[in-house]
Amino acid sequence: MACFKLENVEDLYEIREVLGSGHFGQVREVCERATGILWAGKFLKLRRGAGSRLGLEKEIVEKEVEILQSLQHPNIMALKDVFESKAEVVLIVELIRGGELFDFIAEKESLTETDAIEFLKHVLEGVRYMHSKHIGHFDLKPENIMLSDKRAPNPNIKIIDFGMAHCFLQGEEYRCMGGTPQYIAPEIINNECLSTAADMWSIGVITYILLSGLSPFQGETNEETLRNIVELKYQFEPHYFSQTSSMAKDFIQKLLVKEQSERMTAEECLIHPWIKPLTRTQIAKRNRSSINMKNFRMFNAKRKWKMSYNMVSACNRLCKLKLDCKTNALEKQDLRSCESDQEDTETKTASLLRRRLSNSS
Ligand code: ATP
Numbered sequence: 001m002a003c004f005k006l007e008n009v010e011d012l013y014e015i016r017e018v019l020g021s022g023h024f025g026q027v028r029e030v031c032e033r034a035t036g037i038l039w040a041g042k043f044l045k046l047r048r049g050a051g052s053r054l055g056l057e058k059e060i061v062e063k064e065v066e067i068l069q070s071l072q073h074p075n076i077m078a079l080k081d082v083f084e085s086k087a088e089v090v091l092i093v094e095l096i097r098g099g100e101l102f103d104f105i106a107e108k109e110s111l112t113e114t115d116a117i118e119f120l121k122h123v124l125e126g127v128r129y130m131h132s133k134h135i136g137h138f139d140l141k142p143e144n145i146m147l148s149d150k151r152a153p154n155p156n157i158k159i160i161d162f163g164m165a166h167c168f169l170q171g172e173e174y175r176c177m178g179g180t181p182q183y184i185a186p187e188i189i190n191n192e193c194l195s196t197a198a199d200m201w202s203i204g205v206i207t208y209i210l211l212s213g214l215s216p217f218q219g220e221t222n223e224e225t226l227r228n229i230v231e232l233k234y235q236f237e238p239h240y241f242s243q244t245s246s247m248a249k250d251f252i253q254k255l256l257v258k259e260q261s262e263r264m265t266a267e268e269c270l271i272h273p274w275i276k277p278l279t280r281t282q283i284a285k286r287n288r289s290s291i292n293m294k295n296f297r298m299f300n301a302k303r304k305w306k307m308s309y310n311m312v313s314a315c316n317r318l319c320k321l322k323l324d325c326k327t328n329a330l331e332k333q334d335l336r337s338c339e340s341d342q343e344d345t346e347t348k349t350a351s352l353l354r355r356r357l358s359n360s361s
Contacts, residue, residue: 002065004084013041013092021311022161024056025088029095039080042091060163061089067135067165068093075126077146077160096158098147104155105210105291106300113248113289116210117275122157123203124275128266130159131196138176138194139164140202141183142209142303168195181225182215186258189226197260203269204255211248212240213295216256232258245289247274247282 013030030041045055068079081092148156185201216234
């Protein structure tokens with residue numbers, strides 16, 4: 001059972017600038033008064049009552065806290081403390097100063113596959129550890145992969161945001177809808193029983209984007225994206241993958257596999273020849289191949305623009321919801337599973353698509 005402190009967080013920490021925002025609150029820099037050490041505070045609004053759609057259920061926050069408490073790994077954001085008041089829960093976590101990995105890469109002139117693999121290895125090590133504890137993240141995407149310090153010679157990767165994570169009990173059947181269309185595995189869309197393999201699919205998508213600046217399943221609409229995923233409709237367009245090694249493509253192909261049990265695990269990824277080459281020829285191939293930087297920068301700029309746009313529309317929706325709450329009694333709904341990030345219609349689209357697909361089969 002997660003232990004939340006009831007003291008006022010401001011008595012122990014000075015609250016400073018905003019570092020980022022999510023659906024349920026802000027992340028701010030905080031300074032521990034006793035030591036002067038800087039941390040990040042994740043302020044999560046709690047749902048006020050059964051009829052409210054604003055804020056998170058306490059059990060959902062407890063789940064995130066319990067999972068973070070059970071994870072201690074250099075590539076996973078560490079949790080220090082948790083405070084609770086009537087209206088919110090504050091998670092005091094390790095301050096991650098280096099920003100998002102994708103932003104860091106986008107600033108580079110050029111990057112070989114060997115350089116990119118160093119970052120990917122860190123992600124895989126964090127995920128291997130998490131999966132060894134039967135924990136799935138279920139929201140792996142570029143926004144949740146950060147760098148500890150981008151000025152360090154070998155910056156360390158930190159996986160953040162365990163708001164969708166789940167710890168599997170033995171023999172448990174777990175289903176959950178949610179996530180960001182571009183990165184979610186087909187079994188999530190099909191509402192099948194999930195396993196930690198869903199994270200491996202997302203790593204396949206992230207790697208594909210990292211190398212080419214293209215998103216493998218992206219359609220014109222969320223619905224088209226989800227359909228492309230369940231139909232496994234993707235290809236390595238020669239124009240975008242001209243600088244990519246065959247080993248890298250093989251790595252991706254072994255992750256974008258529909259059958260969960262046939263997908264590579266994090267453990268297997270770490271010994272794939274692209275990640276851990278065995279011969280000189282394999283090493284040379286990796287060094288000769290590079291990231292399509294021009295296209296990657298374009299992808300990243302569009303992604304950032306979309307994030308800001310979604311943040312503004314999320315704020316607008318929140319304002320509208322607050323107004324509605326005053327006049328209407330709203331139906332009970334679990335917002336966390338419906339809105340794992342700033343995409344507008346993702347879960348609605350997913351359930352719509354599922355209904356359509358099952359009607360047509
Ligand atoms: P979502 O609505 O996507 O579930 P969330 O409310 O769970 O978001 P996070 O994704 O954990 O919040 O954090 C929101 C943003 O705050 C991140 O995208 C990141 O920019 C920033 N952030 C989160 N954790 C840290 C940290 N430990 N150090 C620095 N910045 C952080």
